[in-house]
Amino acid sequence: MAGGNVNVESRDEIEGLPNLLVCDLDGVVYLEDEPIPGAADAIEAIRDGGWRVIFATNNATRTGADLVRALADRAGVVAEEHDIVSAAMAVVSLIERGPVFIVGESGLVDTVHQAGFEITTNPESAATVALGLDRALSYEKLASATKAILGGASFIAANHDPSFPTPSGLVPGGGAIAAALATASGIQPIYAGKPEVAMRDLIIDRAGDVDQVWVVGDRPDADVALAQEAGWSSALVLSGVIASPDAIPPQHRPDVVLGSIAELPTVLGL
Numbered sequence: 083m084a085g086g087n088v089n090v091e092s093r094d095e096i097e098g099l100p101n102l103l104v105c106d107l108d109g110v111v112y113l114e115d116e117p118i119p120g121a122a123d124a125i126e127a128i129r130d131g132g133w134r135v136i137f138a139t140n141n142a143t144r145t146g147a148d149l150v151r152a153l154a155d156r157a158g159v160v161a162e163e164h165d166i167v168s169a170a171m172a173v174v175s176l177i178e179r180g181p182v183f184i185v186g187e188s189g190l191v192d193t194v195h196q197a198g199f200e201i202t203t204n205p206e207s208a209a210t211v212a213l214g215l216d217r218a219l220s221y222e223k224l225a226s227a228t229k230a231i232l233g234g235a236s237f238i239a240a241n242h243d244p245s246f247p248t249p250s251g252l253v254p255g256g257g258a259i260a261a262a263l264a265t266a267s268g269i270q271p272i273y274a275g276k277p278e279v280a281m282r283d284l285i286i287d288r289a290g291d292v293d294q295v296w297v298v299g300d301r302p303d304a305d306v307a308l309a310q311e312a313g314w315s316s317a318l319v320l321s322g323v324i325a326s327p328d329a330i331p332p333q334h335r336p337d338v339v340l341g342s343i344a345e346l347p348t349v350l351g352l
Contacts, residue, residue: 100134101350102292104285104314106276106299107139107149109247109322110343116249117157118321120344125159131352134292137161138285140275140304142170142214142240142256144189145196167284168193169240169256169275170214175284176238176274179209183230185223185259186214190240205230213263213271214240215256224263231267239263241275243304247322277307296350298343300324302334310334319343 105111111121129135137149144152146163153159170186170193177194181202184191194212195201202208208230216223231237239260245252264270274280276299289295295314299305300322309316318324318336327339338349 099291099293100132101294102289102296103128103133103135103346103350104138104295104297104308105135105343106297106301106305106322107137107153108141109300110298110319111137111153111159112156113247113249113322115156118342118344120342122158124343124345124347127347127352128350131347131350133350133352134289135161136165136167136285136288138167138276138281138297138308140169140241140243140256140281140301141246142168142173142190142193142275143187143217144168144170145192146171148189164288167281167288169281170194172274172278172280172284173212173214173238173240174199175280176272177210177212178236181207182210182212183208183227183235184212184214185219185227185263186212186216186240186256187218190214205235206233208233208235210236210238211263212238212240213256213260215246216259219259224259224266227263228266231263231269237263237267237269237271239271239273241304242273243275243301245323247300252323276301276304277311282308282312296346298340298346302330302336306334306336309336317343317346317349 146166174197180199205226243255243257246255297309298317306316316336321342
């Protein structure tokens with residue numbers, strides 16, 4: 083893979099390799115149930131140009147199969163499970179042992195279960211606490227997770243994201259819940275999703291050998307930071323959490339800022 087991850091001796095050796103687009107979902111391809119205008123056509127044009135597309139999302143509320151269906155139903159984009167990398171998958175890659183106490187929704191529960199780990203609702207038996215967005219979060223669950231962590235359980239969080247975009251505006255994200263639990267327990271989690279190494283490793287493993295790599299997303303501190311740390315190129319879209327280029331932090335300036343992913347094929351010369 084580009085950015086120092088492909089072992090080649092000359093440019094000629096990688097001319098036959100595909101380029102790779104690492105594409106975020108929420109705020110890039112769709113906003114909840116609403117498609118981003120032009121997203122499906124842009125992805126089709128990029129694929130037609132010979133690019134491999136991997137959808138990499140910090141959303142841990144859905145399984146890979148769920149995300150395949152969401153892409154089709156929400157945005158009219160066809161994908162297979164091997165095209166998907168999620169923060170839930172990254173969480174699983176970091177779990178060393180169960181039982182696992184989960185603060186999260188069915189997608190995280192199912193992903194952990196499918197990986198073969200025992201799931202528990204008893205904080206006293208938990209060896210790991212796995213945390214993602216939980217829109218049914220209760221004080222009782224937060225208290226139980228705190229008890230598990232203080233009892234020695236490992237603490238793994240899906241992402242840092244304090245919020246995520248919806249058609250009606252930003253709402254609290256998994257990172258906000260992780261921050262609450264970290265404050266309550268006094269212990270910081272190991273983060274799994276973008277821009278962390280666990281997520282990057284899953285993308286690299288899924289992609290195989292490629293030439294040029296671009297990341298398109300709506301979060302400077304997740305998508306752009308992922309690209310920066312991997313040595314890849316980045317495009318930030320203003321259709322998600324960032325509405326103005328003025329809001330982009332200087333340490334996470336992308337290579338290009340776009341109104342939406344609909345403009346990306348032109349940037350890529352397609």
